[in-house]
Amino acid sequence: MKDAADEDDGIPVEFYGLRRGTVTALTIICALFALFTLIPIIWLIINSTKTQANIFETFGFWFARPFALFHTFANLFTDVDGDGIFAQWFANTVIYSVVSGVGATILAALAGYGFARFRFRGSRFLFAMIIAGLLVPITLVAVPLFLVYAKVHLINSMAGMILPSMVYPVGVYLMRTYVELSIPEEITDAARVDGASEFRIFFRIVLPLMVPGLMTVLLLSIAATWNNYILPLIIFSNNSLFPGTVGIGLWLQHVGGSGDTNLYPLLVLSGLVMIIPMIALFAVLQRYWRGGMLLGSVAN
């Protein structure tokens, strides 16, 4: 799949016949929106270095002494108010997202290839069912999942979080499109003539060609689980199984209730800790990232 977003073959600006200063004005507008985008994150970074008193009393967009970042960071590893340890919640988030992200990507790659290159009884029906699933938000499945989990004892189990997170219909759709558009049928046909088995063809020939698509689906599915709030909120009552999002929500509830806890610096820093790995992951995988695939995910 060629990614239009990475190309720059635009028409030179001089040909538009614009008034002088237009580009400068638009650059300033773009910079203002960038500022709007960055303001909350800048606030978070600055205030993650402050004590609770300074978070309340000093100017929000500048630093203040004492520098409390390391002290607060150490507290992420202790059970400050009896709700649980953030470091553990964070580790849970990593486990849930990585395991289900890898699982979702493998399942989507297999199914996407199956739907792209094979016709079998019911293939159209099954694919239609997956497309229907694209439209059902996880929020709506969370309560029904809870009802089923209560019957089969999956409440408070890691599997109960990871397995539904592997269901990523967008991934199947994206992988099917990717195979159709960027893996020439001649290659797989040639291997078939040589007598290679279907699974050998998939793992040896197709999979390596799918890497950019796989990385995009991996990134999107990891982010989906990393950010998930309602499913873990509903299926976990045991605090030690919470992911970071639910832990932060619980802390906020206690802060809102009593007001005089010492949790504010922890809340600020834990928010920052939840953001950094995701931004880093997007940055690192950027060369594989196919932003163009997002269009495929909505405008099919």
Added chain:
Amino acid sequence: MTSATSTAARPRHSAYTRRRGRAGLAFVTPFMIIYTLFMIVPVLFAVYDSLYTTRLIGGTSFSGFANYATVLGSGPFWGGVVRVIIFGAIQIPVMLAIAFFFSSVFDLGLTKFGRVFRAIYFIPFAVPIVVSSLMWGFLFDPGYGPFNHVMDALGFSNFNWLSPALVLPAIIIIAVWEWTGYNSIILYTALKSVPRDVVEAAILDDTPLWRIVLRIKLPMVRPAIIMLIFINAIGATQLFIEPTILNNYQAGVITNTWTPVMDIYSTSIQSGEYQLGAAMAVVLAVIVVAISVASLAFRRNQRELA
């Protein structure tokens, strides 16, 4: 599942085709198993469960559509539905207008550092909504939030972004912050696929740039915009995390039936009225499906017109 393919006698197909068919089925089976167990079964079970009622005395019994009658007659539930409709009716056009503006600027190369700006705008997509709401909650906090101080400085005394009148606009600002970058990347990709010669011809005709954008480019990316409207509309019906988190900064403004999903959560999980909650989830799912069907019909219609 394999019996379906092998028992069907289909002489037209060669053994090779059948073998390939079985391989295709084998590729999709792992996904279909997980999908069935964790998506289809729960949804079907919720529908089944919504037809029963549990009473303190007498246990669980079949009650037909009694739960649905309760949901459809529930003022708070419909109040929540109306609230998310208002939310979507403001947030979606505002966000898409901003996203289209910036994606056009990037597409035409009308700004310096376009690549940097695109990367920055996309950052909120990587931020968990819980954390976005946490950050904005701090910024909007009536006690120490810098945004209220800004409004104070501008002459609005005792300004409170989290007051009953302003909490919905505050949530709209948060949602615009969260989703504009994502939507503008999608529009940018769509705009990039508009054939270059169409634009070149218009430039040679001395068409002003704003006309090229609004009269040539905009109509050509209409399918993408329409899809985004529906996707965002479905997202709006799911509004849950932002109000739930903001509720901790200003108690009493946001009730636990403020949005339909909050209502579903509090009814089923907090109050333990599972069957009633399941009926609410089904009603909301029907609304979502209606939006989706409308989008498919709309798209088919568009294609026929084209």
